[in-house]
Amino acid sequence: MQKSAVKTFGILTSGGDAPGLNAAIRGVARTAIDQFGMNVIGIEHGYRGLIEGNARELHPEDFSGILTRGGTILGTSREKPFKNEEIDPETGMSAVERIKANYKKWGLDALVVLGGNGTNTTGSLLAQEGLNVIGLPKTIDNDLVETDITFGFHTAVSVATEAIDRIHTTAHSHNRIMVIEVMGHKAGWLGLYAGVAGGGDVILLPEIPYNIASIADHLKKRRDAGKAFSIVVVAEGALSEEEALMDKKTFKKSRLAMPYSIAYRVAHELEEATALESRVTVLGYLQRGGTPVAYDRALATIFGTAAAHMLSQGDFGKMVALQNGKVVGVPLENVAGKIKRVPLDDKMLLAGREVGTCFGD
Ligand code: F6P
Numbered sequence: 011m012q013k014s015a016v017k018t019f020g021i022l023t024s025g026g027d028a029p030g031l032n033a034a035i036r037g038v039a040r041t042a043i044d045q046f047g048m049n050v051i052g053i054e055h056g057y058r059g060l061i062e063g064n065a066r067e068l069h070p071e072d073f074s075g076i077l078t079r080g081g082t083i084l085g086t087s088r089e090k091p092f093k094n095e096e097i098d099p100e101t102g103m104s105a106v107e108r109i110k111a112n113y114k115k116w117g118l119d120a121l122v123v124l125g126g127n128g129t130n131t132t133g134s135l136l137a138q139e140g141l142n143v144i145g146l147p148k149t150i151d152n153d154l155v156e157t158d159i160t161f162g163f164h165t166a167v168s169v170a171t172e173a174i175d176r177i178h179t180t181a182h183s184h185n186r187i188m189v190i191e192v193m194g195h196k197a198g199w200l201g202l203y204a205g206v207a208g209g210g211d212v213i214l215l216p217e218i219p220y221n222i223a224s225i226a227d228h229l230k231k232r233r234d235a236g237k238a239f240s241i242v243v244v245a246e247g248a249l250s251e252e253e254a255l256m257d258k259k260t261f262k263k264s265r266l267a268m269p270y271s272i273a274y275r276v277a278h279e280l281e282e283a284t285a286l287e288s289r290v291t292v293l294g295y296l297q298r299g300g301t302p303v304a305y306d307r308a309l310a311t312i313f314g315t316a317a318a319h320m321l322s323q324g325d326f327g328k329m330v331a332l333q334n335g336k337v338v339g340v341p342l343e344n345v346a347g348k349i350k351r352v353p354l355d356d357k358m359l360l361a362g363r364e365v366g367t368c369f370g371d
Contacts, residue, residue, distance in 0.1 A: 015324030024056030028162025029302030037314020174208030191273035220370025
């Protein structure tokens with residue numbers, strides 16, 4: 011056994027589930043147990059389990075057969091302890107105080123948190139409270155700063171691309187505009203990659219406010235060139251030029267009042283503007299579920315083993331990241347509260363423009 015700064019650590023998965031979480035858990039735990047003899051405490055349902063004290067010791071057999079499984083064997087939740095104002099009626103403690111008490115009660119030397127923006131932001135705040143935290147970058151949205159890629163993203167891109175391929179055939183057979191909504195509220199990475207890979211004729215992202223007249227123009231030109239069908243990929247956070255001018259509060263309020271998701275509005279507007287029949291498919295949770303692709307399993311394994319090595323070295327307060335092909339640890343406070351949006355000079359965005367994709371502007 012190699013020397014280790016950590017004897018016992020807790021591990022949790024938080025936020026939306028994503029393919030590759032189990033591969034990452036396995037990567038951390040196998041390395042921690044086999045190489046360093048650490049004890050692993052699996053915390054259930056993310057930060058909720060850490061507050062409520064729901065955890066169990068994990069053993070090598072718990073990590074067998076999970077590499078290929080989607081979801082998370084630990085369960086997850088969208089609990090945000092620093093926004094939780096509940097006071098425990100029995101102890102009179104706040105959510106954060108309960109977390110610190112459980113950390114102490116379980117004899118944890120460190121905590122490994124697997125998740126996206128919210129998870130790593132909470133991890134950073136817990137580090138400021140004196141806990142030893144290491145974060146891992148998971149999200150199908152690929153919107154974490156300081157890392158080139160997050161695990162879960164490639165699987166979601168593959169699922170969405172396959173869906174676009176399948177919808178393409180119906181679009182072609184019926185001469186319809188097929189509007190496909192993919193996930194991505196604040197960042198359009200998934201829509202961009204799946205849209206370009208699936209040959210979307212129009213791709214609408216949160217980063218580029220759209221103008222319905224320019225899209226209609228593009229579709230009419232396609233029709234005049236003999237292509238009477240079109241594929242329109244819409245990220246769920248896509249917005250019009252008018253909406254882009256609204257202040258944040260007004261925009262949020264108007265979206266909450268909208269009784270359907272954005273793809274339906276785009277389809278309706280395009281039908282009116284082009285007189286072409288349109289149909290909508292919202293891919294939703296299909297994009298997060300199921301078996302991770304090989305790349306996500308491999309990436310999650312690399313990230314997981316790196317996290318175990320960081321635990322052994324007492325290298326805390328960091329998120330494992332991939333930067334220019336190298337696995338590094340970046341300070342959690344550099345990640346906290348930030349979102350990596352698609353820059354307007356992104357290589358995939360430019361490639362999409364080169365091959366004639368309309369981005370709605
Ligand atoms: O995991 C991120 C994400 O997939 C977003 O793209 C999406 O808006 C969100 O999760 C929805 O998830 P839930 O309904 O689980 O909160």
